[in-house]
Amino acid sequence: MKENDNILEEITQSEYKYGWTSNFEMDSAPKGLNEDIIRFISARKEEPEWLLEWRLKAFRHWLKMNEPKWPNVKYPKIDFQDIIYYAAPKQKVKPKSLDEVDPELLETFEKLGISLQEQQRLTGVAVDAVMDSIAVATTFKEKLGELGVIFSSFSEAVQVHPELVKKYLGSVVPMNDNYYAALNSAVFSDGSFCYIPKGVRCPMELSTYFRINAANTGQFERTLIVAEDNAYVSYLEGCTAPMRDENQLHAAVVEIYAADNAEVKYSTVQNWYPGDKSGKGGIYNFVTKRGLCAGHHSKISWTQVETGSAITWKYPSCILKGDHSIGEFYSVAVTNNYQQADTGTKMIHIGKNTKSRIVSKGISAGKSQNSYRGLVKVMKRAENSRNFSQCDSLLMSDTCGAHTFPYIEVSNKSAHVEHEATTSKIGEDQLFYCNQRGIDTETAVALIVNGYAKEVLSKLPMEFAVEAQKLLAITLEGSVG
Amino acid sequence: MELSLNQVLKDLFEKHQKQNNGAPAAYAEQAFERFMKTGFPDRKSEEYKYFPVHRHFPESPLLAEKVEDPGAHLVFSPKLDDREAIHLVFIDGRLSEKHSSRDLPEAGLEIKHLNQLSSTELRELLEDHLDTYNVNNDPFIELNSSFLRDGIFIKTSKKSSTLPVYCYYITSAEDVNSFRNFRTIMVLEQDSRAELAEYFFSEENAGGFENFFTEVYAGKGSRLNLYRIQHKRGKEVLLNNINIYQKENSLVNSFTFSLSGKMLRNNLNFLLEEENCESHLYGFYFVDGDDVIDNHTTVDHQKPNCFSNENYKGILDKNGKGIFNGKIYVRQNAQKTNAFQSNKNIVLTDSATINTKPQLEIWADDVKCSHGATTGQLDNHQLFYLRSRGLDERTAKALLLHAFAFEIIDKIELDPVKDYLTKVINKLLGYQFDN
Numbered sequence: 001m002k003e004n005d006n007i008l009e010e011i012t013q014s015e016y017k018y019g020w021t022s023n024f025e026m027d028s029a030p031k032g033l034n035e036d037i038i039r040f041i042s043a044r045k046e047e048p049e050w051l052l053e054w055r056l057k058a059f060r061h062w063l064k065m066n067e068p069k070w071p072n073v074k075y076p077k078i079d080f081q082d083i084i085y086y087a088a089p090k091q092k093v094k095p096k097s098l099d100e101v102d103p104e105l106l107e108t109f110e111k112l113g114i115s116l117q118e119q120q121r122l123t124g125v126a127v128d129a130v131m132d133s134i135a136v137a138t139t140f141k142e143k144l145g146e147l148g149v150i151f152s153s154f155s156e157a158v159q160v161h162p163e164l165v166k167k168y169l170g171s172v173v174p175m176n177d178n179y180y181a182a183l184n185s186a187v188f189s190d191g192s193f194c195y196i197p198k199g200v201r202c203p204m205e206l207s208t209y210f211r212i213n214a215a216n217t218g219q220f221e222r223t224l225i226v227a228e229d230n231a232y233v234s235y236l237e238g239c240t241a242p243m244r245d246e247n248q249l250h251a252a253v254v255e256i257y258a259a260d261n262a263e264v265k266y267s268t269v270q271n272w273y274p275g276d277k278s279g280k281g282g283i284y285n286f287v288t289k290r291g292l293c294a295g296h297h298s299k300i301s302w303t304q305v306e307t308g309s310a311i312t313w314k315y316p317s318c319i320l321k322g323d324h325s326i327g328e329f330y331s332v333a334v335t336n337n338y339q340q341a342d343t344g345t346k347m348i349h350i351g352k353n354t355k356s357r358i359v360s361k362g363i364s365a366g367k368s369q370n371s372y373r374g375l376v377k378v379m380k381r382a383e384n385s386r387n388f389s390q391c392d393s394l395l396m397s398d399t400c401g402a403h404t405f406p407y408i409e410v411s412n413k414s415a416h417v418e419h420e421a422t423t424s425k426i427g428e429d430q431l432f433y434c435n436q437r438g439i440d441t442e443t444a445v446a447l448i449v450n451g452y453a454k455e456v457l458s459k460l461p462m463e464f465a466v467e468a469q470k471l472l473a474i475t476l477e478g479s480v481g
Numbered sequence: 482m483e484l485s486l487n488q489v490l491k492d493l494f495e496k497h498q499k500q501n502n503g504a505p506a507a508y509a510e511q512a513f514e515r516f517m518k519t520g521f522p523d524r525k526s527e528e529y530k531y532f533p534v535h536r537h538f539p540e541s542p543l544l545a546e547k548v549e550d551p552g553a554h555l556v557f558s559p560k561l562d563d564r565e566a567i568h569l570v571f572i573d574g575r576l577s578e579k580h581s582s583r584d585l586p587e588a589g590l591e592i593k594h595l596n597q598l599s600s601t602e603l604r605e606l607l608e609d610h611l612d613t614y615n616v617n618n619d620p621f622i623e624l625n626s627s628f629l630r631d632g633i634f635i636k637t638s639k640k641s642s643t644l645p646v647y648c649y650y651i652t653s654a655e656d657v658n659s660f661r662n663f664r665t666i667m668v669l670e671q672d673s674r675a676e677l678a679e680y681f682f683s684e685e686n687a688g689g690f691e692n693f694f695t696e697v698y699a700g701k702g703s704r705l706n707l708y709r710i711q712h713k714r715g716k717e718v719l720l721n722n723i724n725i726y727q728k729e730n731s732l733v734n735s736f737t738f739s740l741s742g743k744m745l746r747n748n749l750n751f752l753l754e755e756e757n758c759e760s761h762l763y764g765f766y767f768v769d770g771d772d773v774i775d776n777h778t779t780v781d782h783q784k785p786n787c788f789s790n791e792n793y794k795g796i797l798d799k800n801g802k803g804i805f806n807g808k809i810y811v812r813q814n815a816q817k818t819n820a821f822q823s824n825k826n827i828v829l830t831d832s833a834t835i836n837t838k839p840q841l842e843i844w845a846d847d848v849k850c851s852h853g854a855t856t857g858q859l860d861n862h863q864l865f866y867l868r869s870r871g872l873d874e875r876t877a878k879a880l881l882l883h884a885f886a887f888e889i890i891d892k893i894e895l896d897p898v899k900d901y902l903t904k905v906i907n908k909l910l911g912y913q914f915d916n
Contacts, residue, residue, distance in 0.1 A: 398847070400846070415857070416856070422851040423850040
């Protein structure tokens with residue numbers, strides 16, 4: 001048992017590997033938030049009038065709203081006037097191709113292990129990298145263009161396809177949806193826009209990489225994915241940030257719209273800086289993610305691996321409006337040291353014969369608190385809807401906590417809703433079994449944790465599955481990984 | 482709306498204090514202060530999210546007047562037990578001597594009626610039991626303490642099986658403004674045993690708001706079976722808080738049967754204060770008509786090596802609205818805890834609703850905890866099987882519902898209660914095979 005404790009302790013010793021900063025000349029707005037800042041952001045991005053109006057409307061809503069208090073997390077009050085809402089690496093001219101992008105910026109991404117060229121050449125993944133608010137480069141655009149797929153930074157989309165952006169922006173997450181979504185709507189600086197036309201199966205996985213680089217900045221990106229009839233896309237998202245003593249705010253919004261027979265797969269590997277061992281610093285990750293299965297037989301699937309952030313607070317949700325639509329949520333959330341996570345999903349069954357599946361695996365270590373919060377709601381007209389939820393928690397120390405708050409609301413008799421949850425630690429018998437077969441305890445812990453999370457990891461696309469496994473190792477397993 | 486409710490209660494409380502017939506004044510005042518901090522639950526209160534109690538509280542609440550024997554004119558005989566037992570009948574929270582057992586046939590059993598005691602006597606009696614546990618900050622517990630006057634105190638030291646105690650709570654008041662608070666305190670001394678059945682009953686024209694609070698102190702090595710049967714036909718709201726404090730090696734089995742009630746809410750809280758406690762929480766609810774039945778339970782594991790098991794089942798019919806919330810807390814030093822919970826529901830119509838929230842909060846690592854919740858309708862294959870053997874649809878359904886419900890009823894150890902519930906529930910489900 002003692003030995004076991006040592007290993008667990010060792011596991012908690014590993015450092016954050018993405019904690020460097022890059023030195024760019026930054027073009028940033030002054031600290032603080034008011035209508036002028038919003039006008040500044042909008043002007044800097046050369047946005048049309050309607051978008052500025054939309055932002056201002058969101059801002060006015062936000063002023064009337066109160067910061068939510070219900071999540072099971074504790075943090076000092078955020079001073080929204082002490083944040084820089086816009087920061088962009090300074091570039092003299094707009095890059096036309098990768099060759100023109102600032103070499104240091106490219107180096108940054110190389111450090112992250114996502115060299116753009118590399119990605120382009122070897123994996124065929126189209127990457128849209130967002131650093132501190134603005135999109136840096138989007139690879140593979142031409143190839144996607146041939147199929148009619150639009151994959152660009154949000155600000156570019158506003159310029160080139162204003163009609164599409166106008167139609168879908170805020171259609172899934174309204175600007176006044178919640179406190180942080182309203183904030184994001186007011187100040188979002190960039191993000192990704194993705195549009196898959198009718199009948200197109202996107203041939204490669206689309207990917208966005210987010211990084212907060214500058215100090216004192218908040219990152220507020222907005223992702224909008226639209227899949228038309230019979231379209232398919234798999235979308236990946238990754239995040240890192242440098243090590244800093246102060247807390248930084250990240251409040252993003254992701255909207256997904258799926259028409260008839262469309263399928264969208266959204267995978268996240270979230271590795272924002274979690275703060276140091278004493279809980280100092282780290283990112284506040286307050287994100288609104290929602291998908292709308294508008295058409296019949298549409299499908300939205302969320303997969304997330306959450307290892308970073310001082311505080312994570314997000315609930316990727318599915319609104320199952322179309323008949324026969326399907327929503328899925330697979331999650332591994334790891335918390336260590338003083339991290340706090342309150343994450344889960346919402347499945348709203350509106351259409352007939354809708355199905356949803358929730359698999360959530362929480363792992364808590366150190367002095368962290370890990371919560372699952374989920375809602376399964378079956379509306380009156382959702383005939384024959386099905387839901388299966390499973391949320392398991394694994395506790396790795398006696399100072400951490402695991403909490404589950406599943407809400408189940410059923411108003412239709414033909415609905416079948418099942419929920420099950422377990423909480424336990426790694427069994428001594430399991431460890432013994434491994435030891436007995438010559439596997440040392442350290443490896444055994446890694447083996448068991450990976451096995452525990454396998455159901456979710458197997459849902460990730462190849463490239464991400466590898467990265468996610470590594471991240472799990474780094475966050476939890478110290479020398480084991 | 483909610484602000485004015487708080488004000489209304491404040492006025493009422495001040496009036497009540499002036500009359501000086503309440504519990505120890507300081508105790509009531511502190512409780513009321515705590516109440517004012519939380520305030521009356523409104524639609525934003527998480528704990529009362531699905532149970533809109535603020536809409537059903539009387540606009541100008543009236544506390545009950547003192548009456549000689551409120552049951553003198555009533556004919557009442559729903560006695561659950563024909564054998565020797567102790568029956569206590571309360572009408573609108575006041576003891577009816579006419580219908581209750583007069584003397585206590587057993588030594589080692591002490592029963593006192595709180596409103597027959599002076600303030601001093603009351604304070605002395607309650608001294609050790611005024612430190613109320615309120616983990617979820619329930620405002621009705623505080624209200625009950627603020628208006629503490631009516632109630633009963635039961636203490637047993639009997640080590641062999643005692644006579645069962647039956648408490649009948651009958652609502653006869655028709656005034657929608659009547660506001661009744663009632664406290665039951667039961668103390669089980671070391672190694673004692675007891676059976677307590679609480680039966681809530683009303684006729685169609687009953688009304689008002691009832692705030693019951695039962696506290697059970699289960700001493701070292703004690704064993705208790707606690708039965709609660711709620712079969713209300715009136716329009717009154719019943720809010721029932723139950724706190725159970727368990728000491729080392731004690732065992733408590735709690736049974737809650739909510740069969741009907743316009744607005745019925747149970748907050749059942751188990752506090753496992755010492756090691757090796759065992760708790761079983763069984764529940765069955767049948768929600769018919771426009772009834773709203775809400776069962777909230779909390780099991781708070783504070784010490785190592787305790788075991789808790791919860792099994793609640795519900796059937797939702799017509800426009801019924803059922804709510805279940807089960808919390809399990811495992812505190813940091815409550816290692817080696819085993820805590821299980823299950824909630825299963827059958828929804829019979831499209832207009833019925835069930836909201837269920839099984840909630841685990843765990844701060845210890847060496848534990849085994851699980852919960853499960855299911856909601857569905859009757860299995861068509863099972864129905865088909867029965868139909869193909871010649872049962873008509875109604876009978877087949879009743880048979881399946883009977884099987885669903887009787888997993889809970891079978892656990893009852895007290896035969897008269899079991900027989901009574903078997904009869905009543907079978908009738909509710911339309912099941913005609915037995916008897």
